[in-house]
Amino acid sequence: MSYTSLTAEELEDMLDRAAKRGATQALAAIGLHDDTAAKDIHEMRSLLDAWRDTRRSVWSTVIRISTASVLIFIAGAVWMNMGK
Numbered sequence: 500m501s502y503t504s505l506t507a508e509e510l511e512d513m514l515d516r517a518a519k520r521g522a523t524q525a526l527a528a529i530g531l532h533d534d535t536a537a538k539d540i541h542e543m544r545s546l547l548d549a550w551r552d553t554r555r556s557v558w559s560t561v562i563r564i565s566t567a568s569v570l571i572f573i574a575g576a577v578w579m580n581m582g583k
Contacts, residue, residue: 526532531539
């Protein structure tokens with residue numbers, strides 16, 4: 500049986516190369532391996548920001564409509580009671 504000893508520097512270098520190779524393969528697997536990858540990621544982030552803004556806006560609109568509906572209902576009930 501033969502054992503090979505590595506220095507800490509050699510081990511770290513080997514791990515760095517393996518990590519870079521793994522990252523390269525992972526990016527290639529999802530289609531982010533070419534020169535336009537940075538642009539693609541920027542566009543995805545922009546899309547995600549737009550989705551978050553839209554969701555926030557829709558939620559705000561639902562709250563406003565609900566509040567207005569309750570106030571109109573209360574005003575109508577008060578108006579009907581005043582007519583009696």
